[in-house]
Amino acid sequence: MAAEPVLEVRDLSKTFPSTGTVALSGVSLSLSAGEIHAVVGENGAGKSTLARILAGLDRPDSGRILVRGREVRFRRPRDAERLGIGMVPQQSLLAPGLSVAENVVLGHEPRLLGILLDRRRAYYETALASANFSFPLDPGSRISRLSPPERREAEIVRALARGGDVLILDEPTSILTESEAETLYGLLKRLRDAGASVILISHRVREVLSAADRITILRNGSVVDTILPAETDDCDLALRMASSASCFTADGPAESGGQAVFRFLGANFRDSERVTLRDLGFTVRRGEIYGIAALAGNGLGALEDLACGERICDSGAVELLGRNLVDWPRDELRASALSYLPTDRDGRGLCLGATILENLAARIGSPGDWSRRGRAARRAEAFRLLEDAGGRAPPDAPIDMLSGGNRQRVLCVRELGTFTPAVLAANPTQGLDPRAQEETWNRLRSRAREGAGILLLTSSVDELFSVADRVAVLYRGRLTELGIRTGSVTAEAVTRLLTGAAA
Numbered sequence: 001m002a003a004e005p006v007l008e009v010r011d012l013s014k015t016f017p018s019t020g021t022v023a024l025s026g027v028s029l030s031l032s033a034g035e036i037h038a039v040v041g042e043n044g045a046g047k048s049t050l051a052r053i054l055a056g057l058d059r060p061d062s063g064r065i066l067v068r069g070r071e072v073r074f075r076r077p078r079d080a081e082r083l084g085i086g087m088v089p090q091q092s093l094l095a096p097g098l099s100v101a102e103n104v105v106l107g108h109e110p111r112l113l114g115i116l117l118d119r120r121r122a123y124y125e126t127a128l129a130s131a132n133f134s135f136p137l138d139p140g141s142r143i144s145r146l147s148p149p150e151r152r153e154a155e156i157v158r159a160l161a162r163g164g165d166v167l168i169l170d171e172p173t174s175i176l177t178e179s180e181a182e183t184l185y186g187l188l189k190r191l192r193d194a195g196a197s198v199i200l201i202s203h204r205v206r207e208v209l210s211a212a213d214r215i216t217i218l219r220n221g222s223v224v225d226t227i228l229p230a231e232t233d234d235c236d237l238a239l240r241m242a243s244s245a246s247c248f249t250a251d252g253p254a255e256s257g258g259q260a261v262f263r264f265l266g267a268n269f270r271d272s273e274r275v276t277l278r279d280l281g282f283t284v285r286r287g288e289i290y291g292i293a294a295l296a297g298n299g300l301g302a303l304e305d306l307a308c309g310e311r312i313c314d315s316g317a318v319e320l321l322g323r324n325l326v327d328w329p330r331d332e333l334r335a336s337a338l339s340y341l342p343t344d345r346d347g348r349g350l351c352l353g354a355t356i357l358e359n360l361a362a363r364i365g366s367p368g369d370w371s372r373r374g375r376a377a378r379r380a381e382a383f384r385l386l387e388d389a390g391g392r393a394p395p396d397a398p399i400d401m402l403s404g405g406n407r408q409r410v411l412c413v414r415e416l417g418t419f420t421p422a423v424l425a426a427n428p429t430q431g432l433d434p435r436a437q438e439e440t441w442n443r444l445r446s447r448a449r450e451g452a453g454i455l456l457l458t459s460s461v462d463e464l465f466s467v468a469d470r471v472a473v474l475y476r477g478r479l480t481e482l483g484i485r486t487g488s489v490t491a492e493a494v495t496r497l498l499t500g501a502a503a
Contacts, residue, residue, distance in 0.1 A: 004069050005030035006197050007054070007085070007166055012063035014049055023049040024060070025221045031166065031197050036188060038200040038212035041241055042295070042461065042495070046221040047201045048090070051170045054199070055087035056080035086159025090171040090296065092151055094143045094158075101126040101139035104158045129161040133191055149180040153187065160196070167191070170201040171296055185211040203295050205237045205499045217241060234501035235492075242461065242495040258285035259321070261422045261453025262307060266316035271302045276477045280316070284453045286421065289444060291456040291468025292479070295498050299477040300457055301343065304426045307455055308340055309333060320422055339415040339447075343426040343457075349411045350399055357395035360414050405432050409440075416443040423447055423454040429463060441467045461494055473497040 008030040014023045024046045031037045041047050052058040054065070056074035065072055067083045074080050080087075094103045101122045110118040110125070126139035135153050143151060152172055159167055169188075173181035181204075188198055188211060202208050208215060209229045217224040217240050224240060232240070262284040269277040277299050284290040294300035305311035306318050309325045318325045321337060328337065342348035350359050399407060408430060416423070425444060429437040444467055448454050458464055464471060471483035473494060480497055483489040495501075 003032060005066070006033050006068055007031040007199075008066040009050075009054070010064045010066070012050070012053065012060050012065070014046075014053065014058065014060050022221050024053075027063070027218070027221070027223055029216045029223065029226065031199055033197055034192055034195050035213045036192050036198045036200055036211055038202060038208045038215045039218060040202055040205065040208055040215060040237070041218035042203060042498075044220075044460065045218040045241070047203075047218055048170055049221075050218070051087060051089075051168050051199070051201050054080065054085060054168055056085075057087075081164065084164050085166045085168065086164030087168040088152065088155040088159060088170065088172060092155065094151060094154060096142075096144040098143060099139065100137055100141050100143065100146075100154045100157070103143060103154060104129070104139075104161045106158075125161050126157060129157045133157075133160065133187070133194055133196075135187065147180070149184055152184055156187070156191070165195065166197045166199075168199045168201070171203070172200070173202070173204065173207060173297070181207055203241070203499055205234045205241070205501045207500075209234060209237065234499075235496060238496045238499045238501040239492045241499070242491045258287050258453070260285055260319070261321060262290075262424075262455050263319040263322075264306075264316070265319065267306060267313040267318055268315045269302055269306060269311065269313045271305070271311070277302055277306070277313075278477045280479050282472065282479065282481065284455045286451045286453045287448055288469045289448050289454040289456055289467055290470045290472070291458060291464045292472045292474055293458050293461060293464045293494060293498060294474035295459055298475050300426075300459065300474055302477075303474065304343060304424070304457055307424050307457075308338070308342070337420055337422055339418075339420045339423045339452075341411060341415050341423075341425045341428045343430070345404070345408055345411060345430070349415075350407060352398075352400040354399060355396050356399050356402070356410060359399050359410060360395070362414065404430075405436065408432055409436055412440050412443065416440075416447060419447065419450055419452065421452055423452050424457075425454060426457040427459060427463075428456070429460075437463075437466075461491055461498070464494065465491065475500055 010028050012024050012027040015021065016023060027046065027050060029037070029039070039047050039050060049058065053060050056077040056079050059074070065074070067085070072083060095106065098106070101119070104126045105122045110121040112118045123139040126137070130137045130139070135157055137150065137153055137157060143154065146154065156167065172184060185207065188200070192198060200208065200212060212229055214226060214228060215232070215237070216226045219241065260283050264280045264282050267277060267280040280303070282290070292300070292303065302311070306313055309328065309330070312326055320328060334340070346352055399410065402410065409432065412428065423444070428444070429440050432440060444454055444456070448469070456464070456468055470481070471489050471494070472479055472481045475497055482493065
């Protein structure tokens with residue numbers, strides 16, 4: 001008779017009303033004691049939503065969660081912790097100014113006289129949890145001084161020290177090098193052998209095949225299959241994960257005489273998250289959409305920072321319209337040369353404390369013209385753009401009253417409403433429904449036909465196929481160019497590169 005699962009979900013579903021996104025649809029899976037169960041899929045497959053529900057951070061719309069055979073409902077993360085479930089999120093939540101021990105007991109601090117932190121007990125609990133699983137961590141080390149794999153170890157110890165024997169790891173190697181990832185997976189196997197159970201969320205197929213005991217494949221919020229590593233290989237698993245069987249077929253080479261808009265000349269960059277961009281060299285010309293796809297943790301954000309001038313490469317150069325990007329005055333760059341749709345919509349693209357009109361006015365007319373005539377013209381143009389965006393709110397309404405998808409539409413019509421020779425579009429259709437996605441892609445195509453050079457950065461294979469003229473993939477900081485307007489590129493080939501199966 002098979003042992004009872006330590007954790008099980010049955011017919012779990014979750015929809016986010018603000019965007020209409022169906023994150024999970026009837027998902028069922030189980031986790032056995034002493035097992036590493038990998039959940040794989042592309043970005044947007046529902047992996048992180050599943051992890052957040054199991055950790056008590058989100059609530060499902062329907063379905064059941066069973067812990068050791070008993071149905072439970074989590075209203076907060078502490079409910080999951082009490083039942084032995086701990087989560088290590090993709091983005092670290094550790095306090096860098098505190099020690100390992102202080103982070104481990106944070107929120108559960110042992111007290112002296114009910115007031116003071118009992119540091120001795122905190123250090124003891126941390127050292128005990130580390131020793132039980134042979135983690136070489138010093139409880140007194142400050143988090144800011146640890147390497148990325150050591151920080152991951154500290155997060156795991158934090159979950160274990162709170163009584164957890166079920167760990168949920170969401171993309172644990174996203175900030176690690178390949179050798180660091182191998183070290184981490186060695187630690188996970190030791191945890192498994194010591195009796196812990198692990199749900200491993202990942203899209204890196206080679207790593208999954210080397211570490212997992214079972215694999216569940218999610219696609220568009222639904223379970224495709226649950227298989228054993230011996231039943232697949234890296235290429236087959238990558239293909240099963242692909243959400244689209246479509247094929248990108250170029251229409252033929254573009255005219256080679258187009259002016260270079262973006263030029264990356266042997267650019268190298270290492271950011272604080274230890275994502276290293278290595279010797280990037282490519283050119284985006286007028287009249288084309290050059291698409292680069294990458295999954296989380298492979299350097300797409302760092303590439304966006306370089307392309308918009310937010311960061312400077314360590315060596316090499318980035319040029320815009322034949323001029324080093326660092327030499328462009330920011331006001332001139334944004335006013336006449338570059339339209340920019342950032343991934344961080346609220347932080348970089350919009351001012352949440354301002355009105356819709358004020359956000360739209362950032363690229364309407366002369367910024368210094370606040371005469372009555374100028375203000376009236378800007379208001380009329382704002383109304384036109386708002387109508388193009390399909391918005392119903394008045395321009396004087398606060399922008400933060402809009403849903404995420406409608407904010408994205410406002411940003412798109414503002415940045416693509418007037419012509420600039422260069423466009424940087426980073427995940428431009430995030431949060432948009434299918435109709436709004438197509439509208440945005442049409443705007444990008446229209447600007448390319450008018451002669452703009454467009455650099456598209458995306459984590460969506462479907463978006464890459466829908467709009468790009470030339471195709472490239474970024475994996476662990478290295479760029480592989482595929483579709484150079486001759487022949488075709490399949491979803492299988494792109495997905496293999498995205499997940500490292502073809503590395």
